[in-house]
Amino acid sequence: MSSKIVQNEEDPFEINDLDSGRKLLHEYSGIPDEDMRDHIELIQTKALQVRPYPCIRRYRFLDLIMMTTDVYQEVLDRVKKGEKFMDLGCCFGQEIRQLVHDGAPSANTYGSDLWEDFLSIGYELFKDKDRLETKFIAADIFDDSSPLVGLTGKMNIIYVGDFFHLFSLEEQENAATRVAQLLAPQPGSLIIGRQSGSEIAGEYSRASDTSGRRHFQHNPQSWKELWERIGEKTGIKWSTEVNICPEFKFKSAVREDKSSEVQRLMSAKGLRFIIRQL
Numbered sequence: 174m175s176s177k178i179v180q181n182e183e184d185p186f187e188i189n190d191l192d193s194g195r196k197l198l199h200e201y202s203g204i205p206d207e208d209m210r211d212h213i214e215l216i217q218t219k220a221l222q223v224r225p226y227p228c229i230r231r232y233r234f235l236d237l238i239m240m241t242t243d244v245y246q247e248v249l250d251r252v253k254k255g256e257k258f259m260d261l262g263c264c265f266g267q268e269i270r271q272l273v274h275d276g277a278p279s280a281n282t283y284g285s286d287l288w289e290d291f292l293s294i295g296y297e298l299f300k301d302k303d304r305l306e307t308k309f310i311a312a313d314i315f316d317d318s319s320p321l322v323g324l325t326g327k328m329n330i331i332y333v334g335d336f337f338h339l340f341s342l343e344e345q346e347n348a349a350t351r352v353a354q355l356l357a358p359q360p361g362s363l364i365i366g367r368q369s370g371s372e373i374a375g376e377y378s379r380a381s382d383t384s385g386r387r388h389f390q391h392n393p394q395s396w397k398e399l400w401e402r403i404g405e406k407t408g409i410k411w412s413t414e415v416n417i418c419p420e421f422k423f424k425s426a427v428r429e430d431k432s433s434e435v436q437r438l439m440s441a442k443g444l445r446f447i448i449r450q451l
């Protein structure tokens with residue numbers, strides 16, 4: 174019997190829309206084009222069994238964000254010169270692999286996630302266990318006794334993608350405090366990221382989450398205010414650049430789809446930010 178995974182034709186997300194991740198898998202990991210779809214879908218299926226995050230279902234791990242920001246060249250130059258970079262809530266660690274592929278020494282990079290299985294799946298996705306020197310740390314950002322705490326003050330640049338929107342406002346403030354504490358307490362320490370955003374800030378429920386947990390979605394103003402509060406709490410001042418933009422890439426066949434789910438997803442917004450210690 175064939176083990177080929179059947180693509181769900183109704184799914185509005187399409188591997189082929191995500192060129193940056195496919196390019197990385199081709200160039201960095203040496204995955205031939207003809208094996209690309211099977212490789213990606215096998216990894217996705219495995220990962221969804223660990224934890225069914227919508228970002229995995231939507232192949233967000235193939236959508237490289239940091240390289241599209243204005244500070245990417247700066248990040249690359251700084252990590253090449255020895256500064257320490259961490260991807261927090263890194264899942265498979267695609268942003269780290271892009272940075273390394275672009276010339277950053279992997280020994281200067283760190284990745285942390287709650288689920289160790291995601292870190293292992295990252296090695297499988299990118300086929301680099303034998304050559305990547307990134308320090309991966311399985312840790313809960315809210316745990317005051319986790320190995321992350323040992324890195325307090327040691328990072329220079331932290332990337333956080335699709336992470337804060339998982340939590341309530343109070344939890345986000347605790348997570349942001351940890352991020353701030355991980356950074357070296359000096360001007361230029363940098364936080365870069367993206368997450369789901371909204372024109373109107375507030376709590377919302379996620380269709381995929383049946384736990385009853387509250388999630389808070391920011392608009393640019395509320396996100397800036399959160400970092401002002403973190404500044405007051407930690408005694409560190411930050412400049413916050415933040416903007417809101419359309420979120421998803423869809424396969425062309427569904428762009429005309431008028432169903433409410435597709436329309437809702439098409440109107441979803443992403444919040445992108447660059448936060449710099451002054």
Ligand SMILES: C[S@@+](CC[C@H](N)C(=O)[O-])C[C@H]1O[C@@H](n2cnc3c(N)ncnc32)[C@H](O)[C@@H]1O
Pocket residue numbers: 224226228233234261262263264265285286287288291312313314315333334335336339
């Ligand atoms: C939606 S995924 C985003 C993954 C990746 N950053 C990206 O942009 O594709 C959120 C990630 O945060 C991790 N995560 C969730 N809660 C966490 C916690 N309390 N501490 C650390 N990581 C956590 C999840 O395991 C998951 O990999």
